[in-house]
Amino acid sequence: MISKYWSVMYMKRNLILAGVVVSVLIFAVAASGCITTGTPKEKVLVVGTSADFPPFEYKNPKTGNITGFDMDLIKMVAKKIGYDKVEIKDMSFDSLIPALQTGKVDVVIAGMTITPKREQVVDFSIPYWKADQAVVVRKGSGIKISSPEDLKGKTIGVETGTTGALYVKDKLGNSVTMKEYSTYVAALQALLNGQVNVLVIDSPVANMFIHKYPSLEIAYVIQTNEHYGIAVRKGNKELLNKINSALKEIMNSPEWNKLVAKYFGG
Amino acid sequence: MSESNNVLVIRNLTKKFGEKPVLRGVSFNVERGETKVIIGPSGAGKSTLLRCINRLVEPNSGEIIFNGVNILSGEVDIRKIRARIGFVFQHFNLFKHLTALENVKIGLKVIRGLDNTEAEDKARKALKAVHLEDDAYDKYPAELSGGQQQRVAIARALAMEPEIILFDEPTSALDPQLAGEVLDVMRDLAKRKVTMLVVTHEIGFALNAADEVLFFYDGVIWEKGRPKELLYHPQKQETREFLRRIADLSMFGGE
């Protein structure tokens, strides 16, 4: 009874196992061969980004495509330097530089601030965006910030690994209590429920959610003079020069203003 | 005693576990159709001795001649030998995922290569020989009593039509009532001249069914003889002491 069942099942199991092994091998071999889409004649620029940073890059729920300021910009750049297509690869922010270093992507554009530490491992284009840090508070909390000094003594929420976090650590140090959150959304929640009384966060991001939360306001903008850059693999001078020429052209053209207006308002 | 009548000849078998010698030169024979019983103190090495015979344990030196062939030599296919030696364990060791009937059939199908019908046929015959109750054939070991399980184990060994069956304390794990039904089956087999080598504490069985009784002590066969002689008139001191300790012989109608 059961033993007969098992010898038949054993044969079936063997076949299933063999089938699975074979299919997996076939898929792996086939898939490992093709990384880029498009016909062989097309030149494709593989772009790495982390689509959780609107308005620079985010997923458009309707179309399912990754869109945003950075995405439009890189497409314009790619066209100018002779690529037919752009392939967007989304991954977590921390994976972007490793992806660049190991050749998984050709460039990275992800609202990435040019920092000395990062410059040690990748090469950046000329800056294409200047960002500041916004200081966000709850309306009516009585907190008035008219200079960075006024932040002293406060409990400040920041997003881990961002330049905002770095600024607070370096410039304010022990004079404040700093709380780090893995995403801006988590930091936002902390502000809303009072765990922190101030947020220091990238101003584009702040501008974006301030409309949704009427109880919050931007009290001050810290001029941190951060610059976003497009990153390429260290030493890839050829691509870098092409990108820089393209950027210069675009930023001096009317297309630029159109792009800025599209995502940041006129 | 002609060689050709011996199913099993053991010569000077030795076995050490680490520094501890367990078998120190065991020698004896088992003739075809004989029922030979080994008695002796617990833990002395009787189980080891049986396990050497089908090489579940590898002895250190000596000879084990099974139907004329020394099975300790390198060229021997031990699996084929094992298929001709039956083994009944103290703890039954039935295959828990198979019914009683399937337990008996499995060896016939996998090792003898019989098809299902032939295997079923022989299996049923073997189960009948151990008087297994009809409703037990399709039950799993967990649903059977200890006595039933051991009888199935005997049938499993019998079905392979071995040239000798080894029994390692087959009733020690059973309470007296269940032990009785197993001993009955074994007595039956002895009557039918199945060649058996039995390690046991059941003196009654030795008296009724054995052709010869061996007293195993201190790593060797200390004394041997026909049942009534050895059990009622042991020659050696150690044999006497052992028998005194394990049984009151008057229970068995002694003098």
Added chain:
Amino acid sequence: MISATSVPWNIAVDMLLKGAKMTIELSVLSILLGLIIGLPVALMETYGNKTLRYIAMVYEGTLRGIPLLAIYFIIFFSMPLLVGVGLPAFWAAVVGLGIRSSAYQSQIFRSGIQAVGGGQIEAALSLGMSRMQMIRYVVLPQALRMAIPAWMNEYIIVLKDTSIALAIGIVELTRQATYLVSITAEPFKYYGIAALFYLAMVLPLTYLAGHVGRKYGIKGTGGAANVRI
């Protein structure tokens, strides 16, 4: 001007369903890979000679000792540099999750195999079975069935751990939720719904595990162990 918005319900659900589909695909392929490798490793570890046993122990010990994220990164980023051939993200994730699971599955099967007990092995050998026959007819039929509850538990773990693949770009359920959250700034809503999706995938499995464990458990071996999520 793009500002924090709301996403229409049907679109959000659609995105999450796509993510769930990816989660399931990843988990099924990974658990199967884990099985294909894990069972032989378990056999090697139990029945192999010294060398095989050593290899098996090193294999499963290492993979159980490294965090899954590290495994993903090594396969996705380092492997191309060391070995010269790389895998696309999806297959890197399958391989990473699969080999980690194989390490845990090998322990599950090893337990099952050891639970079969030396006595039945002696009986099988005494009948004249070879090792392979013993494994095939006596050990595996019992070991596999006893392993079912623990194995289903492992599948549930694999299913949940697929979310870690978002680090290398796999758009599974949690990543889809993250997209929605970053657009709408409504974490409770979307992570909450994603959590419900996970539950919806896991709870039927838990029930199934109990059911199968009871139905196929070998009588007299203590029944199915409780499956803990």
